[in-house]
Amino acid sequence: MSGEKDHIDYAHELDVAIKPDSTVPLIGKEYGYFSGPGVPLFSIGGGFLRQALQQILVSFHARRGYFIAETPTLASSELFKLSGHMDFYRENMYVFNIEDREFTVKPMNCPYHLLIFLSHLARFRNRVKLPFKIFEMGRVHRYEPSGSLYGLLRVRGFTQDDAHIITPEGEAARVISDVFEEMRSLMELVFGLPIDEGNVRLRLSLSDRSQIGTHFMGSWEEWSAAESALEEIASKIAEKYKVKVSRGVGEAAFYGPKIDLMMSLRGSSGVKEWQMGTIQFDFNLPRRFKIYDYVKEIYGDMNVFIIHRALLGSIERFIGGYLEHYKGRLPFSMAPLQVAIIAIKAGGELDVKVEEVSERVKRELLSRGLRVAVKESSRTGLSGDVRLLESSIKPPLIVYIGPKEVRESTLAVAVYDQRTGRRSNMSVKYGETLEELMKIIEEQEKSVREASGVSPRIPADLSHMV
Ligand code: ZN
Numbered sequence: 001m002s003g004e005k006d007h008i009d010y011a012h013e014l015d016v017a018i019k020p021d022s023t024v025p026l027i028g029k030e031y032g033y034f035s036g037p038g039v040p041l042f043s044i045g046g047g048f049l050r051q052a053l054q055q056i057l058v059s060f061h062a063r064r065g066y067f068i069a070e071t072p073t074l075a076s077s078e079l080f081k082l083s084g085h086m087d088f089y090r091e092n093m094y095v096f097n098i099e100d101r102e103f104t105v106k107p108m109n110c111p112y113h114l115l116i117f118l119s120h121l122a123r124f125r126n127r128v129k130l131p132f133k134i135f136e137m138g139r140v141h142r143y144e145p146s147g148s149l150y151g152l153l154r155v156r157g158f159t160q161d162d163a164h165i166i167t168p169e170g171e172a173a174r175v176i177s178d179v180f181e182e183m184r185s186l187m188e189l190v191f192g193l194p195i196d197e198g199n200v201r202l203r204l205s206l207s208d209r210s211q212i213g214t215h216f217m218g219s220w221e222e223w224s225a226a227e228s229a230l231e232e233i234a235s236k237i238a239e240k241y242k243v244k245v246s247r248g249v250g251e252a253a254f255y256g257p258k259i260d261l262m263m264s265l266r267g268s269s270g271v272k273e274w275q276m277g278t279i280q281f282d283f284n285l286p287r288r289f290k291i292y293d294y295v296k297e298i299y300g301d302m303n304v305f306i307i308h309r310a311l312l313g314s315i316e317r318f319i320g321g322y323l324e325h326y327k328g329r330l331p332f333s334m335a336p337l338q339v340a341i342i343a344i345k346a347g348g349e350l351d352v353k354v355e356e357v358s359e360r361v362k363r364e365l366l367s368r369g370l371r372v373a374v375k376e377s378s379r380t381g382l383s384g385d386v387r388l389l390e391s392s393i394k395p396p397l398i399v400y401i402g403p404k405e406v407r408e409s410t411l412a413v414a415v416y417d418q419r420t421g422r423r424s425n426m427s428v429k430y431g432e433t434l435e436e437l438m439k440i441i442e443e444q445e446k447s448v449r450e451a452s453g454v455s456p457r458i459p460a461d462l463s464h465m466v
Helices: 007-013 044-062 077-082 110-127 169-190 220-241 291-299 315-325 352-367 382-391 403-408 435-452
Strands: 074-076 095-098 101-105 132-141 157-168 200-206 244-249 258-267 270-282 304-314 339-345 371-378 397-401 410-417 422-429
Touching (some): 044 169, 110 132, 110 157, 169 270, 200 220, 220 244, 220 258, 220 270, 258 315, 291 304, 304 315, 339 352, 397 403, 397 435, 403 410, 410 435
Parallel strands (some): 200 244, 339 371, 339 397
Antiparallel strands (some): 095 101
């Protein structure tokens, strides 16, 4: 064993997922803990992370003009026959019968989003403005062979930050370039991952012409036209953002070519390239859902495209890659435990005042919607306790409260800096409302708030976990 941790270890330390690819005998002697295969179980820490991420992503998209939907996991197979999935994607789908009717677990959200668009066209006619953008944190299930499953990176059940944009043909290039700008804001402001030549490549994923009609839906002419249009758009984006483009023959979706965001992240086995977001160009589903006809009827002579896009791609895989890159440290807004309060004993006993102040700080932070824990420690045990925190749940802020701090009405705060990988120490005054500490916290939340308009505050007392 190399001793190098990977994302499964980091996720476990943060309580983000419980050994996602195996059966873990954690409960006791009688029961194993069954999760999977390929369906990671997000534990309490993971639950907070996902909820915070959901709030950020929903608000991020709503501010950019996307409507928000939530569509069912279970679908009648008819819908996926109409979309072509049953012909071109069947081997990846879970299909079964109930009461003589065939159902499928949705492998993609697109058909539902198109139905929503069509129902709005039917009800509100040309008051529906194009481009029409619809977003969902969409949980999908796809079959993957059991041998290929791995941690959070290769799973059978995952959530996409998925959206579909129905755009007039003439606006498609601008819409795609706007989506790339959204990708950049999200990666840089929310996750601190820069988009530049050093770590990002665009992969133009094309069809394999020999498989048109079998693996790729539509005609040779349609694929040619779509691929050359997308190629031009990709090279403009690459020029603007100073990133490279490469071609991936046979990597297209079955309904159209796409641009994939390939990002280099540090991992347990060195720097590795990950497929993150994707922007896909589709000329097939609009035809199958008769969208061309409805659009012509309502808006007059107009051609539209559907753009499928996800900025992070699979949330699970993104979290896995992110944890390896930042060695298990999540941004403040998403960290399961945000603030650890260490109450320091003088001698063998915890001073009543220290206990009082620690509890008060905890209550105040909880009332502000933060996730906190109090841990008692002693002068001699302190460095060991901090080491343990740093190698387990890794709170972005550690607040030390001892007799000296109580005497001086101060808090000693150690703030983790994701960029430098170190903590900086400062001392802040506290009064009735912990204003100075809250300023540090708001600073931590600033860039997420700037990009998404929210600072998710989901409170919890996680003292049992430290
Ligand atoms: Zn789609």
